[in-house]
Amino acid sequence: MIARLTRHPAVVPIGAVVLAILIGAVVILLAGLNPIDAYAAVLQGSLDVRNLDYTFSVWGFICGMGLVAAIPLRMGEFNLGGNGQLVLGGITAYVVASQLGLPGIVAVPFALIAAMLVSGGFAAVSAPLATRFGIPIIISTLLLSPVAVAVASYLVRFPLAEKGSGNAQTPVLPEDAHIWSLGDLRYTTVGLLLIIAVMVIFYVVDSRSAVGFELRVTGANRRFGEYAGLKPGRLALGAMGSAGAVAGLVGAIIVLSSPYRFIDGALISPGYTFAGLAAALLAGGRPALVPVTAILFTILQVGGASMERTAEVPRQLSDVLQGVVIVILALRVVLDRRRAGAGKDS
Amino acid sequence: MSIFEWSFVAAVLTSATPILFAALAGALCAQAGVFNIALEGQMLWGAFAAVAGSYYTGNAWAGVLVAVLSTAIYSVILAVGAARWKADPIIIAIGTNLLSLGLTGFLLRVLFDTSGSFAPQGLNGIGTMPFLKGIPVIGDVFAGQSVLVPLAFVLIVAAGLWLRLTPGGLRLRGVGEHPDAAATLGIGVARYQTWVTILGGGLCGLAGAQLSLGNVTLFTENMTAGRGWIAVAAVILVANKAFWLPVACLGFGAAEALGFRLQGIGAPQQLTDAAPYAITLVVLVIMRVVVTRRRTHALTPKETLV
Numbered sequence: 316m317i318a319r320l321t322r323h324p325a326v327v328p329i330g331a332v333v334l335a336i337l338i339g340a341v342v343i344l345l346a347g348l349n350p351i352d353a354y355a356a357v358l359q360g361s362l363d364v365r366n367l368d369y370t371f372s373v374w375g376f377i378c379g380m381g382l383v384a385a386i387p388l389r390m391g392e393f394n395l396g397g398n399g400q401l402v403l404g405g406i407t408a409y410v411v412a413s414q415l416g417l418p419g420i421v422a423v424p425f426a427l428i429a430a431m432l433v434s435g436g437f438a439a440v441s442a443p444l445a446t447r448f449g450i451p452i453i454i455s456t457l458l459l460s461p462v463a464v465a466v467a468s469y470l471v472r473f474p475l476a477e478k479g480s481g482n483a484q485t486p487v488l489p490e491d492a493h494i495w496s497l498g499d500l501r502y503t504t505v506g507l508l509l510i511i512a513v514m515v516i517f518y519v520v521d522s523r524s525a526v527g528f529e530l531r532v533t534g535a536n537r538r539f540g541e542y543a544g545l546k547p548g549r550l551a552l553g554a555m556g557s558a559g560a561v562a563g564l565v566g567a568i569i570v571l572s573s574p575y576r577f578i579d580g581a582l583i584s585p586g587y588t589f590a591g592l593a594a595a596l597l598a599g600g601r602p603a604l605v606p607v608t609a610i611l612f613t614i615l616q617v618g619g620a621s622m623e624r625t626a627e628v629p630r631q632l633s634d635v636l637q638g639v640v641i642v643i644l645a646l647r648v649v650l651d652r653r654r655a656g657a658g659k660d661s
Numbered sequence: 662m663s664i665f666e667w668s669f670v671a672a673v674l675t676s677a678t679p680i681l682f683a684a685l686a687g688a689l690c691a692q693a694g695v696f697n698i699a700l701e702g703q704m705l706w707g708a709f710a711a712v713a714g715s716y717y718t719g720n721a722w723a724g725v726l727v728a729v730l731s732t733a734i735y736s737v738i739l740a741v742g743a744a745r746w747k748a749d750p751i752i753i754a755i756g757t758n759l760l761s762l763g764l765t766g767f768l769l770r771v772l773f774d775t776s777g778s779f780a781p782q783g784l785n786g787i788g789t790m791p792f793l794k795g796i797p798v799i800g801d802v803f804a805g806q807s808v809l810v811p812l813a814f815v816l817i818v819a820a821g822l823w824l825r826l827t828p829g830g831l832r833l834r835g836v837g838e839h840p841d842a843a844a845t846l847g848i849g850v851a852r853y854q855t856w857v858t859i860l861g862g863g864l865c866g867l868a869g870a871q872l873s874l875g876n877v878t879l880f881t882e883n884m885t886a887g888r889g890w891i892a893v894a895a896v897i898l899v900a901n902k903a904f905w906l907p908v909a910c911l912g913f914g915a916a917e918a919l920g921f922r923l924q925g926i927g928a929p930q931q932l933t934d935a936a937p938y939a940i941t942l943v944v945l946v947i948m949r950v951v952v953t954r955r956r957t958h959a960l961t962p963k964e965t966l967v
Contacts, residue, residue, distance in 0.1 A: 342767070346771040348771075393755070395755070444942075444946070448945070448946050448949040448950070449949050450897065450942070450945050450946070450949070451897070453698065453751065454893060454894055454897065454945075455942060457887070458887075458890065458891075458894060458939075458941055458942045459938070459942065461934065461938045462935045462938055462939050462942075464935075465931040465934045465935035466935070468931045468934075469931035469932065472929075472931070473929070589759055592755070596752065596755075629767050629770035629771065629776075631764075631766035631767040631770065632763070632767055633763070634759055634760075634762055634763025634764075634766065634767075635760060635763035635764050635767055637759050637763065638756050638758070638759035638760025638761070638762070638763055638764075639760060640756075641755055641756030641759060641760075642738060642753055642756035642757060642760065643756075644752065644756075645742060645748045645749050645752035645753040645756060646742050646746065646753070647748075648746065648748045648749075649746045649748065652746075652747075
């Protein structure tokens, strides 16, 4: 009975989280602070009813960036360039929404679509770099990302800068180009619904379509996939393109939401990209689990600020816990092997 | 030759040295068949440990020692996890990179009660080599550098000779090239991979120390800013031939040093920030086109660690 329970697929991720939280507690204790206070502050800060609006919007962004990592992960590739893809989407959406003089009803959809196209195209470059030039996707995405971040930073500081402002930011977007809010909520917008829709699409494509199957076969065993006539190059192009498009969508939603402008660094500093990557790894790349694992990293992200305020534990603990969760997940194979070995003996 | 140009050579060396140490670590691991992309996080940890060590002891060399030892210990996670337990080295590396970003930021707050950057008064950096002043060329280039700069080149040459001329080096290459054959000859494959990864950790500690106590005398959050990844790119670029590493790393050093110069004459900082990454990528592409005409599939090298 116990043996059967420990074999349940949820044991590994839940175990990893529990272990990470315990390790985090030890780190807090070593720093001479109180872990119970800290974790209580995290929960209070993120799940407070008055904060839920904001928490939900962050959950949406982390889910989105979770997909950005999860889609290529399905075929065994790592997209670590989420920051660049996110920022490029944000700046594209700003330019389309503010500079083209589009009428109200089309400004937002056009901005979103343009952001998805530009970021998708940008991310897709990594696929031919891998298949034609032999540069692993994990490397090219990482090298391309700071270039995109620098371009956006340049645009927002010079050509698009708000005149007379000391901050590196653009002027506020015209009223027409604000993404629609849900009721009178401040942070949760139609954007959240779009991200949920994208998650549903990914789930359906992954589990019900030929392309999704090919993606998973290639991830499980690339040589077998090639033997069966699958084209890893084209799959990589599609996977990276769609991952980039999702990142662009998230960036566009952030810029078109309150405070309705592109602020240099504001898309990257909350760490959505790596929270999303951690959520994707914790979900084992399974699309249906990403929204669940994203909850954990949302709580850490949003609660981190209040943990810092009330328990005086630095916010960076969130990054520490993300790193620890990922390392534990990687090391879990040891447990699997030991279990498999035990099975053979008996 | 004017002084201006020699000072530029010196600036190239300064920029290249941290990358050189890290790239040497990555190249040695690659020789042994370990795909090590944890360089970025290890270098960042080394930079922090060096500053902390120097701050508490008042001695820069104690800081360097702390950096080397603690980074070697930190790399045990990757060494044992990937080489002995056969876990995915990429996922471990992503985790340890994030962990060291979080941990250095966390400790900066807890230990030194500051965030962003830490540059206390009286923090000792690694000494320069003023005794070289007056010697033509060598003095111009090296007198203002930390002792670790020539050490980087000495270590590269030593590593290259070790790999080519000694039984240990041969075994290491054998482990990377054909682990099964090596195992048949009674070589402990996992043991070699484990120790070379830990050695790489120590080298990344040196890389970090040079960055935080050699190039400057301070620590800032995420101060490695992608240098570890450029080192990984350098390893891929030279296809694991340690002797070519200095050329690649000096190229990246030149891109950075040139960036500083251009910034000095009014080029936007964003351009110069992005240049080393863009140049690295372009050079990678060109090298692949020119040098290897063979068609390669290099989606993530799954079989690197057999």
